[in-house]
Amino acid sequence: MAVKKTEDLSFEEALKRLEETVKALESGTVPLEESLKLFEEGVALVKLCNGKLDEAEQKVRILRKTEDGGIVEEDMD
Amino acid sequence: MTNETLTVTELNAYVKALIESDDILSGISVKGEISNFKAHSSGHLYFTLKDENSLIRAVMFRSSASRVAFVPENGLKVICRGRVSVFPRDGVYQFYADAMEPDGIGSLYLAYEQLKNKLAAEGLFDASKKKTIPKIPSSVGLITSPTGAAVRDMINVTGRRFPFAEVVLYPVLVQGPDAPRGLIEALDYFNSTERADVIIIGRGGGSIEDLWAFNDEGVARAVASSHIPVISAVGHETDFTICDFAADKRAATPSQAAEFAVPDTDELKIRFQNVVNLEARYIVSKISSLREKFSALSSHRSLTDPRTLIDERRILIDVRTERLGFSFDKVLSDKKSTLSSVCAKLETLSPLSVISRGYSAVTDENGCLVKSVDQLRVGETISFRTGGGEADAEITNIRKDG
Structure with missing residues (x-):
C-alpha cells in the first residue's frame, strides 16, 4: 500500500495518522531521529486538520423518495 | 303470550329483542375491574367486569379492540362504553364493549407506562447497550x-x-x-x-x-x-x-x-494543539532520558581511565593461564593410569599368555581353530601353535570323552 503524502490525506485520515503518531511516541520505543520525524508529521497533520476545518462550509443534503420507491439526495437550500 | 309454550331459542330471542329495544342499555358506560381476561387469536377480547358484589361477562370485538392504545389486563380498573345484549346460544346477557379507557388515568399514559415497563424488562434500555456517540x-x-x-x-x-x-x-x-x-x-x-x-x-x-x-x-x-x-x-x-x-x-x-x-471547531483546535504539546513532551522526555543514559555511560571508569580496563583483563588472563596448566597436568596423569590398567587387562586376555602356561592352539587343514574332536578325522593333518612356533601333526586315533 502506497503511503499518502501528508497534504493529500483526508481530514479523517489525518486524524487517524495523528492518533498513530501520538501512540508511537507514547510507546517510547521509537528511536530519537524517527520520533523527531513523527513530531514534525504531527505538527503538519494538525495544520492540515485546522486548515480543513477553516475551509469547511456546511453541506446539507435532503433525501427524496422517487416514484420507483428509491431514494435520491439533493442539496437543501 | 302467557299461555304459549316457547322453545328455548324463541325465549332467548324474545329476551334479546326486549333488551336491545331499551334505549339506556343500547348505549351505556360501565366501570369495573377486568378479570378472566382472554385475548383470542381472532383479535376479539373476552373478559369479566366486576366490582365487590357483581360481575358481568363482556366481549370486545377486534375492530374496537385494535383502537385500544394500552394492553387490557386482569386487575385493571376500566370504563367501558358499549351496549348490553343477549348471547342466545348460552342464554346469558353480556356487555358488548366498543371502547375502553383506564379508570383514573389517561389511556395513553397507561399505554406508555406499560410499553416502557415491557421494554425495560427486555433490557432494551440497558446502559450496557448504549453505543458511544462518535467524537468527530x-x-x-x-x-x-x-x-x-x-x-x-x-x-x-x-x-x-x-x-x-x-x-x-x-x-x-x-x-x-x-x-x-x-x-x-x-x-x-x-x-x-x-x-x-x-x-x-x-x-x-x-x-x-x-x-x-x-x-x-x-x-x-x-x-x-x-x-x-x-x-x-x-x-x-x-x-x-x-x-x-x-x-x-x-x-x-x-x-x-x-x-x-x-x-465545537474551536474546542477541537485546542485539542489538536494539546496533541502537539503532548508529542513535544514525549520528545523532550525521550531526549532527557537519552541524555541521562549517555552521561551515565560517559562517566563510567572504563572511559575515564582506559588503563584500568586493560589491567583488569591482564589479571583475568593470569588467572586463566594458571587454571589451564593445572587442568592439563591432571588430564595427563589420568590418561597415564588409564593406559596402564588397560595394558594389564590386555595381558590377561592375550592367547600368548595362555600358551605360555602350556596350552596349544590347534587348527585344521583349512586353518580353522579346532574347538572339539568332532571337527577331526583320522589321517587329517593339523597344525598346532605353542611356545616359540608351530608344528604339523597327523591324527592317528580319536577318543571322545565319555
Whole structure:
C-alpha cells in the first residue's frame, strides 16, 4: 500500500495518522531521529486538520423518495 | 303470550329483542375491574367486569379492540362504553364493549407506562447497550420533519459548531398514524446505507398525542437496534418518550442534540494543539532520558581511565593461564593410569599368555581353530601353535570323552 503524502490525506485520515503518531511516541520505543520525524508529521497533520476545518462550509443534503420507491439526495437550500 | 309454550331459542330471542329495544342499555358506560381476561387469536377480547358484589361477562370485538392504545389486563380498573345484549346460544346477557379507557388515568399514559415497563424488562434500555456517540462525525443524519423549528435548530447548531460534518436530512412525518412507519424507514435507510456516523431523531414540542409516534413500540425497537448511534430529542425538556429511553443518548432539545452530535471547531483546535504539546513532551522526555543514559555511560571508569580496563583483563588472563596448566597436568596423569590398567587387562586376555602356561592352539587343514574332536578325522593333518612356533601333526586315533 502506497503511503499518502501528508497534504493529500483526508481530514479523517489525518486524524487517524495523528492518533498513530501520538501512540508511537507514547510507546517510547521509537528511536530519537524517527520520533523527531513523527513530531514534525504531527505538527503538519494538525495544520492540515485546522486548515480543513477553516475551509469547511456546511453541506446539507435532503433525501427524496422517487416514484420507483428509491431514494435520491439533493442539496437543501 | 302467557299461555304459549316457547322453545328455548324463541325465549332467548324474545329476551334479546326486549333488551336491545331499551334505549339506556343500547348505549351505556360501565366501570369495573377486568378479570378472566382472554385475548383470542381472532383479535376479539373476552373478559369479566366486576366490582365487590357483581360481575358481568363482556366481549370486545377486534375492530374496537385494535383502537385500544394500552394492553387490557386482569386487575385493571376500566370504563367501558358499549351496549348490553343477549348471547342466545348460552342464554346469558353480556356487555358488548366498543371502547375502553383506564379508570383514573389517561389511556395513553397507561399505554406508555406499560410499553416502557415491557421494554425495560427486555433490557432494551440497558446502559450496557448504549453505543458511544462518535467524537468527530463526518456525517450527521437527521430524522425529523423538514419544516419547523426543530430541523432549523439542528442544522444551525451543527453548522455553527462543526461545518465540516455533512448533514443528511431524512424528512418524515412526526405525528399521525403513519409517522411510526416513516421513522422506522428512515432508521433502516441510514443503517443500510451507512450514510451517517450519528443519527438525531426527534421533533419539537407538542401534546402527548402529538409526540405519540415516538412512544411506538416499533420505533423504540428500531432505535435500540440501530448500529449507528442515535440521539433522541423529542419535545421539550420535560417530555420523556420511549424513543428517548431506547436511544443511545437523550437530548432535552433539538439544539442540544446537535451539540451532542458534533464537536465545537474551536474546542477541537485546542485539542489538536494539546496533541502537539503532548508529542513535544514525549520528545523532550525521550531526549532527557537519552541524555541521562549517555552521561551515565560517559562517566563510567572504563572511559575515564582506559588503563584500568586493560589491567583488569591482564589479571583475568593470569588467572586463566594458571587454571589451564593445572587442568592439563591432571588430564595427563589420568590418561597415564588409564593406559596402564588397560595394558594389564590386555595381558590377561592375550592367547600368548595362555600358551605360555602350556596350552596349544590347534587348527585344521583349512586353518580353522579346532574347538572339539568332532571337527577331526583320522589321517587329517593339523597344525598346532605353542611356545616359540608351530608344528604339523597327523591324527592317528580319536577318543571322545565319555
